[in-house]
Amino acid sequence: MADRKNIFDVVRTEIDCPRDEAAILSFWKEHDIFQKTLDARAESPRTFVFYEGPPTANGMPHNGHVLTRVIKDLFPRFKTMQGWNVPRKAGWDTHGLPVEVEVSKELRIPDKAGIEAYGIEPFTQKCIESVFRYTSEWETLTEKIGFWVDLEQAYVTYHKSYVESVWWALSNLFDKGLLYQGHKVVWWWAQGGTALSSHEVGQGWKTVDDPSVFVRLPLRDDPSTSLVVWTTTPWTLPSNVYVAVDLSFDYVIVRDGEHKLIVAAELRERLETSIKRPLEVLETKKGKDLVGLSYIPPFDIFYSEYKDLEAKGKDGTTRLAFWRVEPASFVTLDTGTGLVHVAPAFGEDDHALHRSLLDTYENPSSIPLLCAIEPDGKFIDAMGEGVAKRWVKDADADLIKALDRRGLLVHAETYRHDYPFCWRSDDDPLIQMARPAWYIRTTREIDKAKANNRNIHWIPDHIKEGRFGDFLEHNVDWALSRERYWGTPLNVWVCSQDPEHKHAPDSVAAIEKLNPHAFEAFHAAKQKDPSLSDHLMVHKPWVDNVVFPCPSCGAPMHRVPEVIDCWFDSGCMPFAQWGFPHVPGSLARFDHSFPADFISEAIDQTRGWFYSLLMVSTLVFDESTQKQMGLTRVRPVPHPYKACIVLGHTCDKDGKKESKSKGNYTPPEVILDRVCMDFAVIDDAASRGLQSKEGEAWIATADLEGLDLTDGATVSVSGSSDEARPFVLRGSRKLPRRVVLLHEADRNALGVEVGPLGANVMVVEVPRLDRKYRVTIEDTQTPSPGADAFRWFFYASSPPWTNTRHSLSNVRSAQKEFQIKLRNVYSFFTIYANIDGFDPSEGIAEWQGLDAAALASGKAVSAIKDRPLLDRWMLSELALTVRDVTSHLEAYRVHESALRLIDCVDALSNWYVRRSRERFWAAGFSQDKRDAYWTLYTSLTTLARLCAPFIPFFAEEIYQNLVRRPWPASQPLSVHLCQWPELDEKAVDEALSVEMKAVRDIVSLGLQVRTNNRLKVRQPLRSVDVVLANRALKDRMKAYESLIRSELNVHEVHWLDPGQEGKEVVYKLKPNFRALGPKLGKRVQEAKTALAKADAGELRTRLVTDGKIVLDLPAGAIELGPEEIEISVEAAEGFAAAGAAVGVVALHTTLDDALIDEGLERECLSRLQAIRKELNLPYTARIRVAIDGSKRLRRILAEAKTRLAQEVLASEFLVGQATFEPETTKEASIDGEPIVIRVLRASE
DSSP, X not given: OOOGGGSSOOOOSSOOHHHHHHHHHHHXXXXXXXXXXXXXXXXXXXXXXXXXXXXXXXSOOOHHHHHHHHHHHHHHHHHHHTTOBOOOEEEEOOOSHHHHHHHHHHHTOOSXXXXXXXXXXXXXXXXHHHHTTTHHHHHHHHHHTTOOOEXXXXXXXXXXXXXXXXXXXXXXXXXXXXXXXEEEEEEEETTTTEEEOHHHHTTOEEEEEEXXXXXEEEBSSOTTEEEEEEESOGGGGGGOOEEEEOTTSEEEEEEETTEEEXXXXXXXXXXXXXXXXXXXXXXXXXXXXXXTOBBOOSSOSSHHXXXXXEEEBTTSOEEESSSEEEEOXXXXXXXXXXXXXXXXXXXXXXHHHHHHHHTTBSOGGGSOOOOOBOTTSBBOGGGOTTTTTSBGGGGHHHHHHHHHHTTOEEEEEEEEEEEEEETTEEEEEOEEEEEEEEEEOGGGGHHHHHHHHHTSEEESTHHHHTHHHHHHHTOOOEEOEESOSSSOBOOOEEESSOTTOEEOOOSHHHHHHHOTTTTHHHHHHHHHOTTSOGGGGGSTTGGGGOEEEOTTTOOEEEEOSOEEOHHHHHHTHHHHTTTTTTSTTHHHHHHHTOSBXXXXXXXXXXXXXXXXXXXXXXXXXXXXXXXXXXXXXXXXXXXXXXXXXXXXXXXXXXSOBOOTXXXXXXXXXXXXTOSEEEEEEEOGGGSTTOOOOTTEEEEEHHHHHHTTOOTTOEEEEEOSSSOEEEEEEEEETTSOTTEEEEOHHHHHHHTOOOOTTGGGOOGGGGGGSOGGGEEEEEOOSSOOOOHHHHHHHHHHSSOTTSOEEOOHHHHHHHHIIIIIHHHHHHHHHHHHHHHHTOOTTTTOTTOOOOSHHHHTTSTTOOOGGGSOHHHHHHHHHHHHHHHHHHHHHHTTOHHHHHHHHHHHHHHIIIIIIHHHHHHHHSSSOOHHHHHHHHHHHHHHHHHHHHHTTTSHHHHHHHHIXXXXXXXXXXXXXXXXXXXXXXXXXXXXXXXXXXXXXXXXXXXXXXHHHHHHTTOOTTSOEEEEEEEESSGGGHHHHGGGHHHHHHHHTEEEEEEEOTTOOXXXXXXXXXXXXXXXXXXXXXXXXXXXXXXXXXXXXXHHHHHHHHSOEEEEETTEEEEEOTTTEEEEEEEOTTEEEEEETTEEEEEEOOOOHHHHHHHHHHHHHHHHHHHHHHTTOOTTOOEEEEEEEOHHHHHHHHHHHHHHHHHHTEEEEEESSOSSOOSEEEEEEETTEEEEEEEEEOOO
């Protein structure tokens, strides 16, 4: 048994969570706690499957990654404590555009040609280096926030086993006829030289201003008459081929000066408004009458060569191949002119029209696809000087000028709309372009994908048919191939003799079966450079040398050059993480872990990982494949995941998405480690009018707020020298983010100077600046909140699918609301348990378990039914919290579970402990005191387990102190090895919970009345009148009168029925006619009359209890809600009142001399307690007190000194002059009464 005198460690008074969490982290490492939690549940018959969406470690982790990781960590911890086996395999995403973009930036390579000039092999090596550049930072963050995931056994997407699994899936699709090559219009990232899939395009839309032009196209046979087309992409006009019309629309020929124009009749007036001149109608025609007209294109790039090219129809007719009017169903009257400019090289509808026409020709191969753009997005040489070789969007302005010079521009303006940009290079706009590519025929199986989606438990539910369902509804075939270098090579080989012969081997072994020497090129490279990773044998450029004989004809087969969309890699993760089906044992591991019970990522993954997972699984693992591959049971939908929490974005305190480039971003280390940031140094020349002053550091106001500091705070500033100096911190809205204005003398002292970019430095560049150009500003007075606070913020601040307003101050606020409050209760317990020698292990030295049955065997443990009312209520609340938190977590309701824990800790702190303090302070060790200790001990140890998945560090601290110290051998080594708390049905008392909630609500409302009317709580009042909304509670509430009197500091409580308030309370009806008008129309007057006659008090009761009231009007009853009618509570003179859902509370505010004397006594007690705190006295320390003051105060104190001495532990309490030399003297005035307090700590 532990030493009774110090059974528990006393909680430190100073709060430093990063320090405490580091100690817990060391304990976990020393004892390998994570692995022990896995081992302890390894043989469980129940497995909870979690898939980790792998990050790419070529960039630093940010707050959004913290959000995803703490949500992912919560449920595996919870299910582990419930007894489930929860493997947690980590992963690293290593392929694709994110990696290539970063490497290209680093090497300053602008395009694909630069990569090829650099060399594919060295570029590949650079990509591998890049993907693991920040691995240590990721692992450190993962460890610090307590995200338990198996990093040692992580899957890596470029590894050979993973790539071969992806190949197997593609081979499966190829054999099913779902993988094909086509020539389609795709969204093209010209700078990167590759197509993007629809889900990638969906992640990069921005609102932009583009040119909008109306262009005149003269008819070939009548140049005085022109077709007018409209476009927001002037750069596509040189590639114009057709003009499309709708056969049924009316079109008008109008006069515009010397020209005649043809536009849709319905859009003529809109065009008049735009060009600000009238258009006289000369003639009206149907669209069918325009079909076949030939016109002159706006630019003569191809016209001279192809103007007379004819297409021979299969029906025997001949027509001009280009520049004629064609009918099309996609023409609308929403915008433009009703005549659509068609450039088949760029638009999906345009290309489809062109293909449909080619299908009617006998000679389609002789009709070229006219395109004035190179794959790099630049114009061909034929465009001429000024435009040739220019990026298309950069040339728009010059193209418009050229049209204007030639008299073809009817009107130009700016058009604001949404436009896609590359998701990994967000300054690069995409263009639509017809390209050959490989596709997955997702549209063929889309109904199966929709059925799969309908069975997934989405959190929030609206994602199912909303963002995700809508994406499936508009599904297009997956553009799979990428004309890039670093990615899984597309495993399709084409026969050199017959291109129709294609083969998709599913592994290296399958290839070597056809040609045992297929990988000789790689083996030669490996012999030359032994450091070359074996995993690279399946990568470019080595795999491009793999040749094998065609299984159909024996001719050599060569691989197609493309790699695949890295999102397909990600979608293969459920089986590829095990190397299925090639790696021995992978079948059993995959079979055991498919589908996932739970996944979670940010909302943009609805068009990323969530989509790729679902689509790959739907297409690959149909019932036939599941049986064929030997899975032990056929999985019905949903697969590959059953539940998915969709997360919102982390935003700044103003609700704007956090951005490193914009600087509205609090680095994770500020929350986790130290409150400090780096700033680039500037001087007065770049200060925008500010004047530096020695000893002061000026930063942007937003950065001041980001550090949770106020103007004038003292901070520590360090530069290139080792010495840190104190500075006064100032904030200014004139300064940009992450720069600091320092006086020249201070710059010299810190060993820093102004950098070459001055105030123009980009925020993201500041941490990378040479140390002589930047300083670190640190708040050394207040520690960072730490990992638990970071985690808790994301759980408790808002539902996880909403955008979270993240800042240091918001994290601290959430921490105070829960963790600090719980810490204070825990601290209170350890202090007084040590003072009284409360030892839970007394009599049960080998105690195991923490639930009710185990606790019942403790020394002098009363049955719950025999404990005082407050104890019974607290244990009931605790049991209900166990029930509710368990229920919420089972349903993946993160926010609701956090709010329930907040309620419980608030009840424990602000009600149970506060109301029970005198029980703990009482002399001796009565059964009542033991009951209080056991109730508080049970609450804290239960909460430690309930909180363990949420705040694992602090939960561990509580557990180690309160459980492991009394039982170092018999109890589990860690709270995370404990069982999840069981619901103690015997403790649940629903009626008591309802009653105590009403009591707390009454007290809260009464205290609100005091605050609103500036009635100090320490000033007693004669009485309070309470009108309960729920009349059935009235008789039950009388048992709690003494509690309510004490809390509200009143002498009497009067329970009134509605209508008994008399004149002390008046209810005022305030209808919101702005809301009622549209709802009721002419019936508003009837409602007004009915409300005037109604009992406002009765209406108020119904409104707060039912959330609505029903009014009977002549034409029928109507319902009104709180947004349509307000019923306020007003008090008469001598009273103060307010109403809420619980009812109405009215305080009698008239004071007599006796009440005033009581208030003065309480004020004196408050000041004495404050002095004890200032002296930092031990809780049991005695003091000597002498108080002098006005005649009235001396009289009051003389009568109360015995009570006061007992309250403040005074061994001597004098009224008048002191007979001792005081340690501290306080002079003050209490409500105009002068007072002098002298205190000396008493000798032991």
